[in-house]
Amino acid sequence: MSSLANQTVLVTGATGFLGGAVALRLANDGVKVKALARRPEKGQFLQHSNIEIVQGDITDAGQMRKAVENCSVVFHVAAALGGSLVKQRKANVDGTRRVMLAAASANVERVVHVSSIAVYGYSARGDVSEDKPQKPGSVPYNLSKSExxxxxxxxxAEYNLPYSIIRPGMIYGPRSNGWTTSMFKLGRxxxxxxxxxxxGAAHPIYVDDVVDLTILLATHPAAVNEAFNCSPDPAPSWREFIGSYSRLAGHQSWLGIPPLLVYPFAPLIDLIMTLRGEPQDLWTLIGFLQSQKTYKVTKxxxxxxxxxxxxxxxxxxxxAQWLREIGLLA
Ligand SMILES: NC(=O)c1ccc[n+]([C@@H]2O[C@H](COP(=O)([O-])OP(=O)(O)OC[C@H]3O[C@@H](n4cnc5c(N)ncnc54)[C@H](OP(=O)(O)O)[C@@H]3O)[C@@H](O)[C@H]2O)c1
Known part of the structure; x- marks a missing residue:
């Protein structure tokens, strides 16, 4: 498999930020894309002659078997990024199993699975390469992405189905709610x-770079059954990252909240979140946010x-161009 042009592929999570970008890039490159959408109306931005919206939920085995028909590659981008462990396990673990089993039964040539640096957990420090043991802890997102x-x-391994795993850092760029819209609102x-x-180190990676590597993993012979970090190496600081958004808003004024003031609240907030089924391990997260680490991309x-x-x-x-388009930035 050297090029995907004229082949048919499935992109799960196509109504989302990264999945939408992957689907549109593939379509522009001449690939026939089946774009999986739970609610097709969310896929209006995917209008393209090479994109067919396919209604389906990754947790539904029958819908997934139908969705992968005639596909040579599956880009499995869909995931639940929040909610309880039960909810995230259903989408991220059970859903991934359904996608993989459907791909195996359709003799798909490769599945590209979108994972995350979250699998290494909040104790990661220093140089983090792909062979570092995963310590996701009990935070539902980290744990379910690792599972x-x-x-x-x-x-x-069981079905001899070739796969490749990408572990992106904090993906930002046009259509990113988390690392662009919300961070800009904070930075302004x-x-x-x-x-x-x-x-402390931050790990922002521009969406086009993630799309490039995701698509490369579908065809490169050396990517088979391997996992790859996809993150800035070396990592910038939070101040550089958030400060870039502040500069867009015309200032560079920083209010450093002493961590010692924050730590005492962590156990209480954690308790409340745990009772809601979403443990967050804030104590460890506070240390993580202040620590130095780089998810190495040497591999x-x-x-x-x-x-x-x-x-x-x-x-x-x-x-910034996109923030202007949506009216957040003058
Ligand atoms: N954003 C980041 O910074 C980041 C960093 C590292 C890794 N990742 C990974 O990148 C992937 C995409 O993230 P994103 O930021 O693009 O998230 P997103 O915008 O929230 O998109 C998630 C997509 O998954 C779909 N989805 C969720 N549950 C589903 C289900 N049961 N059946 C079918 N589709 C389902 C959503 O569909 P609906 O539109 O119907 O909700 C949506 O299209 C995820 O695997 C995430 O773990 C993201």
């Missing part, structure tokens, strides 16, 4: 409140010749 990877490896506050001096560079192409300044500038 989803296990399912990919299990089903892949003057002064911008954040934990301490903001010198993708060496094996695949991929490395991020969009530096932070360029990515923020491109995001």
């Amino acid at each position: 989803a990877e296990n399912v990919v490896r299990e089903v892949g 506050r003057k002064p911008t409140p954040w934990l301490g001096d903001g010198r 993708a560079k060496t094996l695949l010749g991929w490395e991020p192409q969009v530096d932070l300044a360029t990515g923020i500038e491109r995001s």
Whole structure:
């Protein structure tokens, strides 16, 4: 498999931020895309002659078997990014199993599974390469994304189904709610409140870089049954990342909240979140946000010749154009 042009592929999560970007890039490259949508009306931005919206839920085995028909590659991007462990396990673990089993029964040539740096957990420090043991802890997202990877490896081995796993950092860019819209809204506050001096490492990766690697993993021979980090290497600081949004809003004023003031509230907030079924392990998260670490991309560079192409300044500038389009930035 050297090129996907004229082949038919399935993209799950196509109504979402990353899945939509993957689907549109593939379609523009001449690939026939089946774009999975639970609610097709959410896929209006996917209008393209090479995109067919396919209604379906990844937790439904029958719908998934139908969705993968005639596909050579499945890009499994869909996931639940919040909610209780029960909810996230259903989508991220059971859903991934359904996708993998459907792909195996349709003799798909490769599944590209979108995972996350979250699988390494909040104790990650220093240089984090792909062979670092996963310690996701009890946070539902981290745990369910790590379990989803296990399912990919299990089903892949059992059915001899080739797969490849991408572990992106914090994906930002046009249509990103988390790392662009929300972060811009935080950064435009003057002064911008954040934990301490903001010198801890952040891991923003521009969406086009993630799309590039996701698609490369579908065809590169060296990517088979391997996992790859996809994150800025070296990592910028939170102050550089959030400060870039503050500069767009015309200021550089920072309000460092001393971590010692925040720690005492962590157990109480954790207790409330745990009672709601969404434990967050805030104590460990506070340390994580202040720590130094880089999710190394040496493996993708060496094996695949991929490395991020969009530096932070360029990515923020491109995001600014979108923030203007949606009326958040003058
Ligand atoms: N955003 C980041 O910074 C980031 C970082 C690392 C990894 N990732 C991973 O990247 C992937 C995409 O994230 P994103 O930011 O694009 O999230 P998103 O915008 O919330 O998109 C998630 C997509 O998954 C779909 N989905 C969820 N449950 C489903 C189900 N049961 N059946 C079918 N579709 C379902 C959603 O459909 P609806 O539109 O119907 O809700 C949506 O299209 C995820 O695997 C995530 O873990 C994201």
